[in-house]
Amino acid sequence: MNELLQSVLNSDEKAALQQLISTLMASGKHYFLRNEILQIFADYCHNFQKPAYFYYSSSIGKLIQYTHEIILAEENFWLVVRPKIASQEVWRLSADLSDCKLMSPQAFLDVSDRLVNRYQPNILEIDLAPFYKNSPSINDSRNIGQGLAFLNHYLCNQLLNDPQHWLEILFRALRQLQYDGINLLIGDRIRSGVQLAQQIKQALKFLSERPANEPYEKFHFYLQDIGLEPGWGNTAARVSETLALLDRLIDTPQPAILEAFVARVPAIFRVVLVSIHGWVGQQDVIGRDETLGQVIYVLEQARSLENKLSKEIQLAGLEAFGIQPHVIILTRLIPNCEGTSCGLRLEKVEKTENAWILRVPFAEFNPEITNNWISKFEIWPYLETFTNDAEKELLTLFHGRPNLIIGNYSDGNLVASLLSRRLKVTQCNIAHSLEKPKYLFSNLYWHNLEDEYHFSAQFTADLISMNAADFIITSTYQEIVGTPDGMGQYESYKLFTMPQLYHVVDGIDLFSPKFNLVPPGVDETIFFPYTQTQHRDFDLIKQIDNLLFHSQDPQILGDLDAPDKRPIFSVATVSSIQNLTGLVECFGKNQELQKRCNLIFITSKLHPSEANKPEEAREIQRLHDIINEYNLHNHIRWLGMRLSGREIGEAYRVIADRQGIYVHFARFEAFGRSILEAMISGLPTFATQFGGALEIIENRENGFIINPTDLEKTAQTILDFLDQCENNSEHWQEVSQWMSQRIINRYNWNAHTTQLLIISKMFSFWNFVAPENNEARDRYMETLFHLIYKPRAEKILEQHMRSKR
Template sequence: MHELVQAVFNGDEKTALHQLIYTLSASGKRYLLRNEILQAFADYCHQSQKPAYFYYSSSVGKLIQYTHEIIFEEESTWFVIRPRIANQEVWKLTADFSSFEQTTPQALLDVRDRLVDRYQNHILEIDLHPFYESSLRIDDARNIGQGLAFLNRYLCNQLLTDPEYWVEMLFKALHGLQYDGIRLLLSDRIPSGIQLAKQIKPALKFLSELEPHEPYEKFRSDLQELGFEPGWGNTAARVKGTLELLDRLIYSPEPGILEAFVARVPAVFRVVLISVHGWVAQEDVLGRDETLGQVIYVLEQARSLENELREQIKLAGLDLLGIKPHVIILTRLIPNCEGTFCNLHLEKVQDTENAWILRVPFGEFNPEITNNWISKFEIWPYLEQFALDAEKELLAQFQGKPNLLIGNYSDGNLVAFLLSRRMKVTQCNIAHSLEKPKHLFSNLYWQDLEDQYHFSVQFTADLISMNAAEFIITSSYQEIVGTPDSMGQYESYKCFTMPQLYHVVDGIDLFSPKFNLVPPGVNENIFFPYSQKENRDSNLRTQIHDLLFRREDPQIYGHLDHPKKRTIFAVDTITSINNLTGLAECFGKSQALQERCNLILLSSKLHPSQATNSDEAAEIQKLYDIIEQYHLNGKIRWIGMRIRSSELGEAYRVVADAQGIYVHFAHFESFGRSILEAMISGLPTFTTQFGGSLEIIENQENEFNVNPTDLEETAKKILDFLEKCDAHAEYWHEVSEWMSQRIHHKYNWHLHSNQLLLLAKMFSFWNFVAPENNEARDRYMEALFHLIYKPRVEKILEKHKGG
């Protein structure tokens, strides 16, 4: 980047840069973001009659393409340049154009503070870089999120370069495995790694003489004589296969062999999924709007994990010892539960044998607050005591410690951190959606937003939990580091300011192997292709068709003059980020779309009076205003009611029956559960280009990714698709089949659970053999918790006590 900057500054294009800066500063704006900068540069090129190549290929053009922010001060202009993914540089251009030099992140944070008139000379700097400095790091940004593969390669290399040490460490890890005092895998008859390597040979010779399907219990005592305890397999062939993998791993280590062996090691039996926020129940009580997707995710993950663990325990031959998996969803108990089971201490998860919802109440403080549902933005004062109470409950339920803690969302991840520190258990984080990048400038103006959102607490909690976690799973690569054009969710925590509170100089190492892509699945018993007629309920189909197209109801607005037109379908809660209003406006502005399609929206609410906050009420009213402004009566149906998952699955299929399409038009989407549901149902799906949903489509030449800020281009993409459908009778079916198969093969819960358990085992092993600087790092996180987080939550608690 230095060469490019110097080429601009010292070359013929310096005048162009000077003119552009003058134009931008004349606008009166002191802070410009990438889209504004690119648009201003395009206007400049046009007005200056620059040749076509100048916008992209000139030195100044390349510099502007890399520039994500420009900040104006009286004496200088600051450039935030992102030359590549996960890399940011700060450059300072003096007002007299005499100097253009790279500077420090600290200088940028000071500039941002001055911008909002909240600069202070001495401020706490949070810098996590020293804790990652000696850690393993992925060296290629393209491999970010592939931490497991990286660790596998590294460990195999270590086995090759220092086999004696690493075989001994492998032996110690295996030798320590047990379940409630029952020794697994190895007994004291095998005292060392060298002896283990030797002992495998006679065991394999013995097993090769048995019938492959010989049950383990028939030869258990023979293996124990050789020093091998239960856990290697349930048949002679399975035990032999597992020992052969270990033998190959010792003598010719390869990543694939290591992964296959670790997958078979019985090391995880008890798992806690932490989703604190509440309203975690089952069908018909799947969360409130702000956490609906998370609750569905956690329930399906619990079912899948329990099933996967059961299968692994069976294949390891441990079910014969009475060992069975135990999965607990930890959430809060809500006394005033509005007729649901959210006040039930313990509830079995449907379609499982031993997965449970464990509800622990918040400490009372003010019962008028704590006995009721609490918004996710107000939950923070109760989490520390909740973690302490939950620890006792979990130990009682499990009759021992869990093997894995999985946090969900910022609050669940903080509780996972607190429990992990106390119980010394592997911690996994799942953000689902980080609030900071969703709310533009939320850190810069945190003081103005504090009463409503308490972002100072939430962003601090995020920093603590993401750094303390042994591993983090994300649904997409973009969730970590974004794209060349946009910053990732975790990347936004790398360097930021909370004016007059602290500066984050280096908040997270994006190249850490702790980041791993493990996308969720979709419940294929509920969401399956429309073409599977044999699995569909004809009565349900009729009911849902009536709901979507004809039924009159106080919770349904609008009728369709021509119900046979192709349907544009959208399902989401009504928020400004989810942008159902933008989709309605896109439809309203395009006469061509209206002539060919109807628009059907399915949300949970229809009237402003149902809104839980002013933003939601405003968005609902805005949707009515758009319908009236563009005269959409007769062309739109808006269904504002919560329907069961089985009904939603059929709704997608009913729209697919008539060759409709699905549009997800959010301004930002971290992943998008409804996208998976629509695609697997066979609906050709258009998704926002901002966020992880970009990866779900894995684009067919950008045909199905849309820009929610460009209504005209979105309408054109949909119309182009419809034209292709008209020109080629099979085109809709080809796209439908491709999308359905993509979800079926790549986004399924079996793959998710298998990979998650593999990560848990591998990172537990890694922390055992190479604990690095984790204790120092975790002590630093505890300091942030006690010195920043707790004093700030006390302020929220004082308000609640007074309320």
């Protein structure tokens, strides 16, 4: 980057940079983010009549493309540049451009604090880099998120380099496996890795003479006599295959063999899924708007996990020992549950044999608060006592410890890290949507946002849990490190300031193998292609078609003049992030879209009086204002009502019956379940460029990625697609089929759960191999918890103790 800067400063382009700085200063602002920087530079090129190549190909053009933040200080000009993914540099240029210097992260955080007049010398610095320094690390940023593959290669190399040492470690790791006192895989008669290798060969010779489908029960006495306990398989063929994998792994370690063997190791039977703050229930109880997607995700993951673990137990030959999977969704019990099941302590998960929702109440500090639902932004004071109570409940229900704890969202991840630390259990984190990158400048101006959002507690909880986690699964690569055009969610925790609270100079190692890309699926009994007419309910089709296009209801706004026009469809919560107001304004400003299409969208609320918080009320009112401003009542249908999953699934298909399209217009979307649901249903789907949609859709030549900040270009992108559909009668069907198949092949729960369990087993093994790597890190996390998080949470509790609902 220094070379590029010098090429600007030592050429005629220096004058252009000076003019650009003057333009920025004339705006009266001091802080600029990437989108604004690019727009200002584009305007500069236009106003100064620069040639076409200048914007992209000049040295200053390249510099601006790499620049993600600019700060104008009194005497200096600060650039945060990102020469490549997962890499940031801070450069300070003097006002006259005579001096250019690479700066430390600390210096940049200091100038950021000064920008908001909250500079504090000798502020606490949080630096996690030392805890990752001696750990295995991915070298190539393109492989970030492929932690399992990396560890497989790393461990196989270790086996090759020091086979005797690693054979003994592998032996000790396998020998510790048991279930309620039942030894699995290796018994006491085998006392070393060398002996294990010998007994495997003896067992393989014995099994080669048995019928392939002979049940394990018929020959288990022989295996146990030579030290091999249950868990290798349920038939002679299965046991032989598993032993052969281990034999090959010992002789010729290869990543594919290691992964195949680990997949068969019976190491996980009891799993906890932590999801705290939502209304975690089933059917009509599913979630509140702010957590609806998370609750659906957790329920579907629980079903998939139980199903997968049942199959693993069966194939391992452990059913005869009474072993069965046990999955618990841990959430909070809400006494004032509004007639839902959220006041029940224990509820069985539908379509499962042994998966349960366990609800533990919050300790009663102020019943006006704790007896009711609590927003995800207010929940922090209750998590430590909740963890204490939940630990006792879990140990009682499981009759022992779980094998895996999976946290969801910031609060669930913090509880998962506390439980994992106490129970010495492997911890997985899932966030999908971290608040810090969603709310611009939320860390810089946290003081101003504290009363409403309490970001100081949340961002600290995020730092603790993501570093304490044994592994993190994400739905997309960009969730970790973004794209060349923008930072990832986890990357945003690498370097930031909370003025007058602390500086984070290195908050997370993005190259750690703990990051693993494991996208979820959708419930294919609810969401499936519209062409699968044999699975559709004719009466439901008629009901949903009438609801979307014709019926009158107090919770429906709009009466279509021409119901047969092609529908543009969207399903979203009402929030500034989901940006339905932007979609309606885009539609309202474009007469051609109104001429050719109707806009139909579903939210859970229609009136500001129904909102749970001020931001939601403001967004609902804005929607009404935009509809009135552009006189859209005869061109739109706004359904402000909660539909069941089955009804939503049919709604996508009814729109597809009419060859409609789906638009996801969020300002930022980490992943976007509705994108999966719409695509698998067969709807050509247009989705925001800011977030995970880039990876879900894999933007094709005809383009389905949109910029929600550019209404005119978005409208034209949709119109271009409609033109192609009119010019080619097969075009809509071709896109529909491609999108359906994309989701069916790539985003399914079986693949998700298979990968999740393999990763869990691998990191459990890694923790066994190198436990000392985690102890210092976990002690550091405890310090952050007690000295920063708890005081912030206690301040929220003080407010709650004075509160009356």
